[in-house]
Amino acid sequence: MEQHMKASLTRRTFLAGSAVAAATAGLALSGCGSNDTSSSSGSTDSGTAASGGALTVASMNTTDTYMPFNCSKALALGANWHVMEGLYELDMATYKPYAALAAGDPVEVSETEYEVALRDGAAFSDGTPVTAEDVVKSYERTIGEKGALYLSMLNFIDSISAKDDSTVTIKLAYPFSLLKERLPLIKVAPASASDDVLTSQPVGTGPWMYASAPTEQAIEFAPNPNYNGSHPAKADTMHWDIIADDTARTTALQEGTVQVMESVPADVADQLNAAGATVDDVQSFGLAFIMFNTKKKPFDDYRVRQAFLYAIDMEKLINNALSGKATPLKSFLPENHANFHEASTVYAYDPEKAKSLLAEAGVSDLSIVLNTTDTGFIVALAPQIQNDLKEIGVTVTEIKSEPSKTMYPNYTDTDDPQFDVVLAPGDPSCFGLDPDLLMNWWYGDNTWTQKRTQWKGSDEFAQLQDLLSQAAQAADGSAQQELWNQCFDLIAEQVPLYPLFHRTVSTGYWADQLDGFKAIGTTSVSMIDVAPKA
Numbered sequence: 412m413e414q415h416m417k418a419s420l421t422r423r424t425f426l427a428g429s430a431v432a433a434a435t436a437g438l439a440l441s442g443c444g445s446n447d448t449s450s451s452s453g454s455t456d457s458g459t460a461a462s463g464g465a466l467t468v469a470s471m472n473t474t475d476t477y478m479p480f481n482c483s484k485a486l487a488l489g490a491n492w493h494v495m496e497g498l499y500e501l502d503m504a505t506y507k508p509y510a511a512l513a514a515g516d517p518v519e520v521s522e523t524e525y526e527v528a529l530r531d532g533a534a535f536s537d538g539t540p541v542t543a544e545d546v547v548k549s550y551e552r553t554i555g556e557k558g559a560l561y562l563s564m565l566n567f568i569d570s571i572s573a574k575d576d577s578t579v580t581i582k583l584a585y586p587f588s589l590l591k592e593r594l595p596l597i598k599v600a601p602a603s604a605s606d607d608v609l610t611s612q613p614v615g616t617g618p619w620m621y622a623s624a625p626t627e628q629a630i631e632f633a634p635n636p637n638y639n640g641s642h643p644a645k646a647d648t649m650h651w652d653i654i655a656d657d658t659a660r661t662t663a664l665q666e667g668t669v670q671v672m673e674s675v676p677a678d679v680a681d682q683l684n685a686a687g688a689t690v691d692d693v694q695s696f697g698l699a700f701i702m703f704n705t706k707k708k709p710f711d712d713y714r715v716r717q718a719f720l721y722a723i724d725m726e727k728l729i730n731n732a733l734s735g736k737a738t739p740l741k742s743f744l745p746e747n748h749a750n751f752h753e754a755s756t757v758y759a760y761d762p763e764k765a766k767s768l769l770a771e772a773g774v775s776d777l778s779i780v781l782n783t784t785d786t787g788f789i790v791a792l793a794p795q796i797q798n799d800l801k802e803i804g805v806t807v808t809e810i811k812s813e814p815s816k817t818m819y820p821n822y823t824d825t826d827d828p829q830f831d832v833v834l835a836p837g838d839p840s841c842f843g844l845d846p847d848l849l850m851n852w853w854y855g856d857n858t859w860t861q862k863r864t865q866w867k868g869s870d871e872f873a874q875l876q877d878l879l880s881q882a883a884q885a886a887d888g889s890a891q892q893e894l895w896n897q898c899f900d901l902i903a904e905q906v907p908l909y910p911l912f913h914r915t916v917s918t919g920y921w922a923d924q925l926d927g928f929k930a931i932g933t934t935s936v937s938m939i940d941v942a943p944k945a
Contacts, residue, residue, distance in 0.1 A: 464943035466649040479598035489935025495598035495615035504929040508591040534637040536620035543573035548602035563855025645942035675917035677734030691930035697838035698910040720758040721765040732791040736915040754903035779831040864907035
C-alpha cells in the first residue's frame with residue numbers, strides 16, 4: 412500500500428519590489444516501497460562542506476529544551492533538522508523522505524520486518540562512530556516516558572534491534588506503508604549521551620553542529636567536520652537570532668542583519684517589498700486551535716464545545732487579524748490535502764445555532780478565562796473571539812497570554828487541570844503530512860488527550876482509537892480513506908480540540924544573497940543545502 416499526499420503551494424513573491432505570482436505545485440509522499448531516497452532540494456557529489464560566508468536567520472520562536480526525543484518546540488525542531496538525523500529525513504519543502512543516516516532504502520524481509528543499513532563511515536560531530544546500538548537506544552528513549560509525545564505516531568513499530576554493528580532490524584506490529592515517512596521522528600544520538608547534554612546542546616550526525624550551547628538570544632552553528640552524507644553545510648557559519656517580536660524581526664530583515672525571517676506578519680509584506688526583499692506565502696496545515704477542558708463542566712458536553720465554534724466569525728477573524736492569509740475549515744484537513752473529506756459537521760458562523768446548543772445543554776450566563784500563547788497572531792485573534800462569544804451570552808472575564816513554555820505547564824499539564832479554554836497555534840506537519848500522523852498528534856493516547864483536553868477515557872476517544880487502528884492496518888486505499896473519513900466526522904462532532912483555520916505561512920528572505928533557499932509550509936525554516944551567494 413502506497414499512500415500519496417499532496418499539499419498545494421500558493422506563493423506570492425515580492426522580488427526587487429515587484430510582485431511575481433509563482434505556480435501552484437503538488438507535493439507527493441511516497442510509501443516505503445519507493446526507490447527514491449534523494450531529497451528534491453538537491454544533493455552534492457561529496458560529503459565535504461562548501462566553504463565561504465555565513466547564513467543568518469531571524470526565528471520567531473523560543474524554547475527551553477533541545478531534547479530531540481520528545482521535541483515539540485518549533486525553534487528546537489527547526490534547529491535540530493540541521494544537527495540531528497534519523498535513518499531518514501524529510502525534505503521540508505516537498506515532504507519527500509530521503510536516506511539520511513541510512514545507506515539506502517529499507518530492505519523488506521517480510522511485510523512486517525525490515526532491515527536498514529547505516530551510512531558507511533557515519534560519525535557523530537564529536538568523532539564517535541555511529542553504531543546500530545545508538546539507533547536502538549535512540550528509539551527506546553523516543554518511546555520512553557520522556558518521549559511519550561511521539562509514541563502514538565510510532566506505535567506501528569513493535570521493536571528495533573541491532574542485527575550487527577551497522578544494521579538495524581525493524582519489526583512492525585502490522586504492515587505499514589509510511590515507514591520512511593515516520594522514521595525521521597527518531598533522531599539518533601550517542602547511546603551514552605546524558606539527558607542534560609541532549610537538552611542543552613545535542614550531538615548529532617547532521618551537516619551542522621551546535622558550536623556552543625544555544626542561549627535565549629541566539630543559536631550558533633558550525634559545519635559538522637565528521638559529516639559524510641549528501642547534504643553538507645554550504646557555509647562557514649550559521650547564526651540564528653531568536654526574535655519573538657514581529658517588529659524587531661521585520662527590522663532585522665529590512666536592515667539586512669539577517670538573510671531569512673521566519674513568520675512575516677501579514678501587514679508588513681508591502682514594507683519588505685519596498686525594501687526589495689522576497690516574501691513567499693505557502694499554504695500550510697498550520698493553524699490556530701481552540702481547546703477545551705473536557706472534564707470541567709460545562710465543557711464535558713460536546714454541544715457546548717460546538718457552540719463556541721459556531722459563535723466565532725471565522726471570515727471576519729481571518730480578514731481582520733490575518734489580512735486574509737488563512738482558509739476557513741470544512742474538515743480537520745485543508746481542502747488541498749489529498750485525503751481531504753468534508754466533515755459531517757462544518758462550522759459556519761451561526762450565533763443563533765450557538766445559542767440553541769447552549770440552551771439544549773442547559774447552559775446560561777457562562778463566564779470563562781481564555782488562556783492563550785503569546786504568539787503574535789494568536790494574541791490578535793483573542794479580542795474578536797471574546798466579542799463573538801459575548802454575542803451568545805458567554806463572558807470572557809480575562810484573556811491570559813503568555814509563552815507556551817509557561818502556559819502549558821502552569822495551566823494544562825498539571826495533576827488536576829482547572830483551565831477553561833485555550834487558544835494556541837499548532838502544526839504537526841513539521842513531522843509529516845499523512846492523516847494518521849496529523850490526527851494522532853492531537854487525538855492519540857498522549858499528553859494532549861491525557862493532560863490537556865483530558866478527552867482520554869471518553870467513549871468517543873476509544874471509538875477514534877479503534878478507527879485509527881483499523882485505518883493504519885487497512886490494505887486497501889479506499890477502505891483506509893473511508894475509515895479516515897469516519898475519524899474526521901467524529902473529531903468535527905466532538906471537538907475536544909479543533910482548528911479554526913489553516914494558515915498561509917509567510918517567509919521573508921534576500922533572494923540575491925542566497926542559493927537554494929525555499930520557503931516551507933510549516934513552522935521554522937530549513938537551511939539544508941542553502942549557500943550564501945558570493
